[in-house]
Amino acid sequence: MRSYLELSNVSIEFTTKSSTFRALDKVNLHVNKGEFISLIGHSGCGKSTVLNIVAGLYQATEGGVILEGKEINAPGPDRAVVFQNHALLPWLTVYQNVELAVAQVFKGKRSPAEIRDWILHNLDLVHMTHALDKYPHEISGGMKQRVGIARGLAMEPKVLLMDEPFGALDALTRAHLQDEVMRIHASLNNTVIMITHDVDEAVLLSDKIVMMTVGPNARIGNILDVKLPRPRDRLAMANDTQYNHYRQEVLKFLYGGHNQQELAA
Amino acid sequence: MLRRTRVMTSELLSRMSGVDMSALLRSWTLTVFGIIAFVLLWELGASRIDTALGKFPGPQQVWSQTQSLYDDHVREQDRRREFYARQDQRNAERLAANPDVDIQVRDYTGRPTFLDQIKTSLITVAFGFTLAMLVAIPLGIVCGLSNTMYSVVNPVVQVFKPVSPLAWLPLVTMVVSALYVTESPLVSKAFLTSAITVALCCLWPTVINTTVGVASVDKDLVNVSRVIQLPALQHVRKIVLPSAIPMIFTGMRLSLATGWMVLIAAEMLAQSPGLGKFIWDEFQNGSSDSLGRIMVAVLAIGLIGFLLDKLMLLLQRRMSWDKSTVLR
Ligand SMILES: Nc1ncnc2c1ncn2[C@@H]1O[C@H](COP(=O)(O)OP(=O)(O)OP(=O)(O)O)[C@@H](O)[C@H]1O
Ligand SMILES: [Mg+2]
Numbered sequence: 001m002r003s004y005l006e007l008s009n010v011s012i013e014f015t016t017k018s019s020t021f022r023a024l025d026k027v028n029l030h031v032n033k034g035e036f037i038s039l040i041g042h043s044g045c046g047k048s049t050v051l052n053i054v055a056g057l058y059q060a061t062e063g064g065v066i067l068e069g070k071e072i073n074a075p076g077p078d079r080a081v082v083f084q085n086h087a088l089l090p091w092l093t094v095y096q097n098v099e100l101a102v103a104q105v106f107k108g109k110r111s112p113a114e115i116r117d118w119i120l121h122n123l124d125l126v127h128m129t130h131a132l133d134k135y136p137h138e139i140s141g142g143m144k145q146r147v148g149i150a151r152g153l154a155m156e157p158k159v160l161l162m163d164e165p166f167g168a169l170d171a172l173t174r175a176h177l178q179d180e181v182m183r184i185h186a187s188l189n190n191t192v193i194m195i196t197h198d199v200d201e202a203v204l205l206s207d208k209i210v211m212m213t214v215g216p217n218a219r220i221g222n223i224l225d226v227k228l229p230r231p232r233d234r235l236a237m238a239n240d241t242q243y244n245h246y247r248q249e250v251l252k253f254l255y256g257g258h259n260q261q262e263l264a265a
Numbered sequence: 266m267l268r269r270t271r272v273m274t275s276e277l278l279s280r281m282s283g284v285d286m287s288a289l290l291r292s293w294t295l296t297v298f299g300i301i302a303f304v305l306l307w308e309l310g311a312s313r314i315d316t317a318l319g320k321f322p323g324p325q326q327v328w329s330q331t332q333s334l335y336d337d338h339v340r341e342q343d344r345r346r347e348f349y350a351r352q353d354q355r356n357a358e359r360l361a362a363n364p365d366v367d368i369q370v371r372d373y374t375g376r377p378t379f380l381d382q383i384k385t386s387l388i389t390v391a392f393g394f395t396l397a398m399l400v401a402i403p404l405g406i407v408c409g410l411s412n413t414m415y416s417v418v419n420p421v422v423q424v425f426k427p428v429s430p431l432a433w434l435p436l437v438t439m440v441v442s443a444l445y446v447t448e449s450p451l452v453s454k455a456f457l458t459s460a461i462t463v464a465l466c467c468l469w470p471t472v473i474n475t476t477v478g479v480a481s482v483d484k485d486l487v488n489v490s491r492v493i494q495l496p497a498l499q500h501v502r503k504i505v506l507p508s509a510i511p512m513i514f515t516g517m518r519l520s521l522a523t524g525w526m527v528l529i530a531a532e533m534l535a536q537s538p539g540l541g542k543f544i545w546d547e548f549q550n551g552s553s554d555s556l557g558r559i560m561v562a563v564l565a566i567g568l569i570g571f572l573l574d575k576l577m578l579l580l581q582r583r584m585s586w587d588k589s590t591v592l593r
Contacts, residue, residue: 075491087485091586
């Protein structure tokens with residue numbers, strides 16, 4: 001059986017002035033519908049590159065990506081991206097930022113009233129309806145990130161792609177947004193691929209943790225199935241043996257001998 | 266009126282209380298000091314320079330010439346009014362005597378005054394500048410969006426950018442005379458020649474700055490646009506233009522300043538009406554008042570250039586989404 005989203009033998013080479021740089025080498029990944037996937041790996045290993053290939057923003061040099069049986073070769077709203085540094089348009093308000101995407105994606109499919117309701121609904125999901133008319137420079141980093149997530153969700157994507165969505169936030173805001181993302185994922189059951197540097201975040205949120213080896217020629221080193229029951233509570237998890245076991249596994253991969261061997265090879 | 270003044274004062278005070286009062290006072294004091302020092306130096310220097318047309322005009326002479334130029338203007342306007350009143354009266358009388366008479370309305374043909382010349386110059390620069398912007402901004406956008414277009418256009422821009430207006434002028438004059446032939450011209454040839462020369466010279470700063478502004482749009486924002494699949498025109502309108510607005514305005518301000526400088530030279534050389542011609546005529550005239558009058562024109566040119574730049578700055582503040590940046 002085909003999986004919902006499939007990366008098969010994806011390799012990419014970047015041509016710089018004099019040389020070619022092979023960032024990814026034969027990446028294979030199968031994602032089922034409704035799964036929450038985390039991509040974890042050392043900085044510069046190629047996580048964003050994988051995400052950009054799925055988004056269609058980069059084109060794989062070899063191999064390809066198949067979503068619901070169709071090959072991907074251009075960006076589109078069915079693979080919404082939440083960017084690492086929010087990427088809100090600074091000259092538009094919170095509402096207008098989401099509106100820009102919604103109005104374009106549902107143009108001719110929904111009435112203006114429906115579009116308006118849908119924008120408000122998605123901003124409500126991330127608890128941002130109190131700041132509809134504020135500009136990005138008038139709201140905090142965490143709030144900007146929430147608007148970015150609302151914009152992604154509002155496109156009703158088949159796959160939501162998030163590049164370190166909480167990377168630049170303090171621990172408290174981060175925990176709060178993680179809970180919100182878990183809640184939204186539970187209620188919408190959408191397919192999500194999220195890049196993270198944070199081991200706890202990966203274990204807490206994911207169904208699968210995809211661990212990448214260091215680049216160049218980065219590959220998927222290991223995939224960890226996280227079979228913790230949902231809903232997950234971060235306080236209860238702290239003392240959960242199973243949770244700590246998963247945590248150890250990821251840490252061992254990242255900082256254990258595994259990567260060093262890869263480097264030497 | 267009184268109420269308005271009071272509101273304005275209180276607004277000013279409340280605004281100033283936010284800023285450091287003493288800093289504001291200091292900057293004003295320095296400004297006034299600078300002006301006084303300049304006037305004194307000018308007075309001192311002027312009295313020591315003897316020219317064939319008398320002493321170099323000092324502040325006092327310039328002030329009296331300013332008044333006399335203004336009086337000239339008022340007198341000329343009175344004459345114009347009288348001329349039309351007389352003509353209307355005469356025509357009315359003739360019409361009363363014979364209802365079928367063919368009435369002729371003649372235009373008043375007085376000598377253009379200093380203020381008329383300023384008006385002409387402003388209209389010319391406005392026309393030339395607008396013409397240039399209509400070409401420069403779209404061209405800059407296209408060059409910023411497409412590397413191919415940039416490679417095509419850039420060499421041409423680089424070569425024409427340093428060309429002086431005086432080099433263009435003979436060519437423009439000949440081309441205008443050859444192509445602009447109509448029975449009843451809407452605008453004069455001289456006007457068109459100077460306006461086009463202005464346009465040719467103030468094209469480049471805007472083209473270059475718009476190109477840079479458009480090319481340096483945040484990559485993430487471009488990716489947002491690609492993900493939601495904005496059509497090309499929408500992409501330009503909603504993503505590219507707003508991000509490039511500050512750079513476009515920087516270019517436009519440079520262009521307008523260039524245009525204003527070029528215009529004076531063009532008017533002088535082409536003998537087309539305006540401030541440049543006023544200066545040239547006074548120079549040729551060579552009366553004892555001439556140097557004073559030229560100095561008035563020099564100051565007027567500077568002041569107008571300054572005001573034009575302030576006007577653009579005001580426009581930029583209105584148009585820009587980023588109210589936090591300090592614009593200078
Ligand atoms: N457009 C590009 N041109 C050339 N090289 C690139 C390009 N994009 C990425 N790379 C290279 O590919 C490698 C992987 O980059 P990528 O951004 O995917 O890393 P990452 O895992 O997301 O890192 P981080 O966690 O720091 O964001 C890096 O070595 C980077 O230099
Ligand atoms: Mg990255």
